Amino acid sequence: MPSPGSSSSAALNRRNFLTAAALGGAAIVGASALGAFDADAAFAAPTKPLDPAVSESAFAEGLVTGRDGNLLTVSGSDGATHRVQLTSATSVWKLHPTDADAVEIGDGMYGRGVSMPDGTIAADAVWVNIVNLVGDVTSLGRDRLDLLHAGHTVVGRIARGSTVARVGDRAPSTDLSVLRLGQQVQLLGAWRPADDSVDVARISMAG
Structure with missing residues (x-):
């Protein structure tokens, strides 16, 4: 019989797992002078900036722990604290392209931009709560699927008419x-910190 704390422990483990998925394991690059803006760019290999005036891109990842206007305080998974400045030119992805107002305290994020003299990163692109997971479908319904990944069950929220499937090299x-x-x-999507589910943007499978 499960112990009284087993359900809360399982929920905590799932939350820790999804937090890690939203924060870690992939370098960001990006198309501005620094690179592309789409969701796949968050998992591509680093590239040199296209603008010769920019020696290299700066990156920040972690949980958003503070916000003063469009200046974000981000606590990195490595213990570092970053200051990330969003501007009207910053590209923001949170399940789909959106704007700076969508970034909330408690979100996980990757940011790419240029380091300023005071250490602040002026962001040209920010990906919020993005997760990219491979697993087996264990349950399938009209508006959700369950995915078993590394021993964890991930609840994927399907938005009919918005979530897409891609088989092999075919168009989504x-x-x-x-x-x-x-x-x-x-599964490519955006983690929901409120309930630890994932809003699904795209599901890819072999042809």
């Missing part, structure tokens, strides 16, 4: 009838 489609129980898929 909103037709999700290709999904099957037991299928291994790659």
Whole structure:
């Protein structure tokens, strides 16, 4: 019989896992002079800035712990504290392209930009709560799927007409009838800190 604290422990473990997924494991690059803005750019290999006047891009990752206007305080997973300045030119991704107002305290983020003399990073691109997971589909419904990844069950929230599936090299489609129980898929989406589920942007699978 589960102990009284087992359900809360499981929830905490799942939250820690999703926090790590939203924060770690991939370098950010980016198309401004520094690189691309789409969600896949957050998981690409670093590249040199396209603008010769910029010696190198600066990056920040972590949890947003403070906000003063458009200046974010970010606590990095390595213990470092970053200050990230958002501007009207900053590209923000949070499940889909959005604006700086969508960034909230408690969000996980990657930011790419240019270091200023005072150490602040002027961001040209920010990806918020982005997760990229591979796992097996264990449950499938109209508006959700459960994914088993590294021993953790991840609840994916499906938005009909918005969530897309991509089979092999085919173009993404909103037709999700290709999904099957037991299928291994790659899920790209945005973590919801409030309930530890993931809003699904794209589900990819082998052709």
